[in-house]
Amino acid sequence: MKIDDYALLLKLHEIGTIRGTAKAILISQPAVTQRLKYIEEYFGQTIFIRTSKSLVLTPAGEIIIEHAKGVMEREEVLKNQLAQSSDDVQGTISIACSSLISQRFLPAILAQFTRAYPKVAIDLVTGLSEDIKRDHKNYHVCIIRGETFKESTCKRLFDDPLYIFDTEPFPDNKLKERPLISFKSDDSMHESVDNWLYYHQDQIKPLKTITVDQIETCKQFMKEGLGMAVLPESVSDKMMDEYPHIPLKLNGESVTRDTWICYQEGVRKLPQVDRFIQTIIDKTFL
The missing domain is CATH 3.40.190.290 (D-Maltodextrin-Binding Protein; domain 2)
Known part of the structure; x- marks a missing residue:
């Protein structure tokens, strides 16, 4: 089993349909179906029951999904530990960004950042701020508009x-x-x-x-x-x-529409995250 296979299982569980998952990860429906068939053969269990409306987890599927979550969490912990121990700024930074900011400002910011830190991989999701707020714990950094959310450090970027x-x-x-x-x-x-x-x-x-x-x-x-x-x-x-x-x-x-950068306490211990946060804080927007 590859990490990508576990990620696919979690995406199928999150979205609930093969068609929707294929669209989200930009591959064909037959390819998703084939990979799911391989995964189920690997475990020797049916993970999802296909209904006319959605995928439904089987009892074995529930166990496998929990295992997949654990694998992905351990992988992220390992990547973060390696990034902290390295002299170079590297690793992955996951960013969720308001659609407006991603269109108007983010391309130039990411271009500047990747030139300075070419070994850092960017995992970017864009969308409405309220959707990002709901899933904010899934990302290192959130760039949102409007109201902030609790349990995070939020710094105003501009009004x-x-x-x-x-x-x-x-x-x-x-x-x-x-x-x-x-x-x-x-x-x-x-x-x-x-x-x-x-x-x-x-x-x-x-x-x-x-x-x-x-x-x-x-x-x-x-x-x-x-x-x-x-x-x-x-x-x-x-x-x-x-x-x-x-x-x-x-x-x-x-x-005004206030724009904020928000992140979890302690995430700036990761060099790649700290450098990105500092890059965006130093930018003049308007």
Whole structure:
């Protein structure tokens, strides 16, 4: 049995379908099925019962999954011990990063880091901040937006002011009624926007909400005149000069999306993790 086989079992258990697992690890469904068949033959046990909706663990499968978890945990401990004992900065660093930060800032940060520490392997996952928060213990470092979480050290990287943009002006002393284009984000972002709109309902009234998946799609819809969009400064680029906009403020204070780097106590004892954290803390974002 290879480490990758144990990792596959855990991924199958986590996702619950062969199709979903194949998509997540970027290999074909037949390849996943073949590897699972080999693993079950190796143990001489059926690990999963295939139903029409999901994979269900057998009693033997439950034992094997617990064994796989132990193998992966011991492997990670060994890698960390070797990294700590080496004079070179090496080993693996697992990073979970907000999609916006991974698109806008992370490529340049990782390029700088890997040039400085070429022996370090990067294990990167991107997604919504609320999903990352839920699984934060699975990573060395989390880069998130919005609210932080307990049981971790969190350092603020930057505040990202929010603005509402449109192709049409924002008139003074007159109610503006337009559709609002919203992109998929975590609850804290939507709550901030809804709260601001509540206190400015005499100025701006969304006629309806158009929901899209990506922030870039949201920007393009706004640019085509389909409605208003609330966007952070970090992704606004030259839009400040090209489109009517107003800052989101409450009681004279800007409404912002704070960006944080979070990690577990003691993880900076790993040289590769410590160097990465220091690299990102030293960066100027806005």
